[in-house]
Amino acid sequence: MLQYKAPLRDIRFVMNELLESEALYQRLPGYEEASQDLMDAIVEEGAKFAENVLSPLNQSGDDEGCTWKDGVVTTPQGFPEAYQQFVDNGWPALSADTEYGGQGLPNLLGIIVNELAGTANWSWLMYPGLSHGAIKTIEEHGDEEQKQKYLTRLIEGSWTGTMCLTEAHCGSDLGLLRTKAEPQADGSYAISGTKIFISAGDHDMAENIVHIVLARLPDAPPGTKGISLFIVPKFKLTDDGTVGERNSVHCASIEKKMGIKASATCVLNFDGATGYLIGPPNRGLNAMFTFMNTARIGTAIQGLAHGELSYQGALAYARDRLAMRSLTGPKNPDGPADPIIVHADVRRMLLTQKALVEGSRAFLYYLAQKGDILDAGSEKEAKAADELLAFLTPIAKAFVTETGYEAANLGLQVYGGHGFIKEWGMEQIVRDARIAMLYEGTTGIQALDLIGRKVLGSGGKLLMGFTDLVGAFCDEHAGEADAEFTSVLKCYKDDWLELSLKIGEKAMQNPDEAGAAAVDYLMYSGYVTLAYFWARMAVLARQKIAAAEGDTSFYEAKLMTARFYYERLLPRTLSHKQALLSGSDNLMTMPEALFDVAG
Missing domain, CATH: 1.20.140.10 (Butyryl-CoA Dehydrogenase, subunit A, domain 3)
Known part of the structure; x- marks a missing residue:
């Protein structure tokens, strides 16, 4: 059986040396307590929990999977106990607002703990993992009453959260969703509809589940401009904020999946379930x-x-x-x-x-x-x-x-x-x-977002915001010692800008050009982005070796891996470049009927 071992040396290298986290957090209001010693200690404890509690449940959870019977979802053996230990140790509150019971530590630490737990057992992490998004949404868009009712319990981990977007007839095109929200006399809404692919939509690991649900008001305009956002708890709350009677939301089934089998992916039926508007009407997608x-x-x-x-x-x-x-x-x-x-x-x-x-x-x-x-x-x-x-x-x-x-x-x-x-x-x-x-x-959706909204939609401003950072780094480290990385990176940075301009010019004549180039453009962008971080790590490693600081073999491995990336992986950009410049004709000119080979 695979046994996960946390890569603590590399985590500390990135957190403490490359990103100089302590220096950053000492000057950010509210994060002053995040010293290197404290961050290292938290990461080490997170590693122990991942290695000793979660990793042993990874393969057994996959073998057992989740079960559904009469609307009740049961998670694999050991999962609820691991979750309770996670809550008892205070992990859900790590990066949350102190006003509602959080520890107020940096989001970076939350991301690192999620990496540790998720590498050990991704299926298990799905249960507490989605709560972070629910917490952030209520923190930013909820009113004070909603924050008082829901945030404390979500942050302490006694409740978990979900994101209910997808419906059977619409995946990424949320403008097509049909779930309805009917206003009620008491200010609540009756939510009716079916959501699918809801990760951790039902389970036996927490006493309540807070669903964040997209739905339409009766007078909503069509498309994405007519979507509102609602809080719909699995169990309604009593006047004192404790768990009350069951709400009219039920798990109709769980999906039989290729992977992450120990994570319950649910079909949820909302049958006039009581929900509460979060944020302004018809602005749910923004929230x-x-x-x-x-x-x-x-x-x-x-x-x-x-x-x-x-x-x-x-x-x-x-x-x-x-x-x-x-x-x-x-x-x-x-x-x-x-x-x-x-x-x-x-x-x-x-x-x-x-x-x-x-x-x-x-x-x-x-x-x-x-x-x-x-x-x-x-x-x-x-x-x-x-x-x-x-x-x-x-x-x-x-x-x-x-x-x-x-x-x-x-x-x-x-x-x-x-x-x-x-x-x-x-x-x-x-x-x-x-x-x-x-x-x-x-x-594909991410690629369209990148090239359409972020690059062309901003007139290249967002792209240049990053490439300016890359260029400044290359100029700062243009000396002979680091030129093996920075001179190459600077050429790629310039090429990235030129490619973006070419795609923009072609898309002005034919919008399909942007879609045809999108995924290759994103992959090109990804390889160049990673090249930037590998250049930064290589420069730092060389400095550490020259100063005889720390474990020389670790830094030598960084340099060697950086060279491998630049010589073996970064050239993959050349094929992506050729493909994205080939245009849309090789994709769009074939008549739809010619795709059919059955006849």
Whole structure:
């Protein structure tokens, strides 16, 4: 059975050395207590919980799955007990508002703890994980009464939260949703409709579940401009705020899925359920974006998590498995064969995993820090952070989940035929990772958002906000020692801007050009973005080696991995560039009838 071991050295490198978190939080109002010692201690405790409590439940949870009977969902053995321990230890409150019982620590720490827990057992993390988005939405858009009623219980973890968007006839096109909200005399609303694919929509791990639901008022305009947002608890609340009678929302079934089988994905029927408007009428989609952006970064963490777990399994196996001899002579002369880690192709797979995982970690922790600046920085800092998050979030969600899935598959490949066998645990990682490219907006949806809204829609402003940072870094480190990275990165930065301009010009003549280029453009953007973070890590590693600070071998590995990324993975951009410049004709000119081969 795979046993997760938290990569604490790399986590601390990114958190403390690369991003200099202590220095940032000492100057951000409200985060002054986040010293390096405190952050290290929290991460270490999170690692223990992930390794000792959650990891042993990962494969057993997959085997057992969730069960549904007479509208009641039961989670796998050990899951409720692990959740109660999670609550008792105060983890749900880590990054939440102190006014409602939270600990007020940086969002970065919450992201790191989610990585630890999710790598150990992603299915389990789905239950508390969605509560973060519900908390953020109520914090930002709820009135004081709603905050008092719901936030304290969500933050302490005795209640969990969900996001109820999807309906059977509409996935990402929320303008088509039909769920209705009828005003009631007491100021509440009767919510009626069916939502599907609701992660943690029902379970036996918390005493109440707070559903955040999109629905239409009777006089709502059509499309996305007529959507409102509602709080719908599984159990209604009594006058003193405690759990009362059951609300008219029930789980009709749970989905039979490819992966994350220990996470209950529910069909929920709202039959005149009592709900409460959150935010202004017909502005629900705007409020929901608070939830969705939080969820998208959380989903990007899933790509990182599955890549990390697969890498750990593949590396251990490659060191132990004996097969053939090295082409340059025996490396294990006393044994019948050499460990497969000596073979070039196995190293290609392992280094690809390592480069994608460690680059993604730096990228996502950077975004988490920007979230903290958005919350607590000066007006100027917050505005810059908001613009960077708007631009980089679709890249993070799509690129990190795509490459995380690649890393998961490579781990299975290292095992050969054993990877295809369930007992080793590698095939579960592949199955579990696959959903990350679908929910919270597919790769294609994220790509359209990036190129349509964020790049072309802003006239290139958001793109240039990031490429200016990249350019400034390259100029600062243009000396001979670091030029192997920064000179290459600067060329890619310039090419990125030029490609964006070309797509914009073509899209003005034919809007299909943007859609045709979108996914290749996003993947190109992702590889260049990761190149920026690898350049930063390489420059820092070289400085540490020169100063003889810390573990030299760790920093040497960073430099070597950076070179691998630049020489082996970054050139993938060339094929994406050629594809996106090929235009829309090769996609759009074929008549629909010619797609049919059945006749």
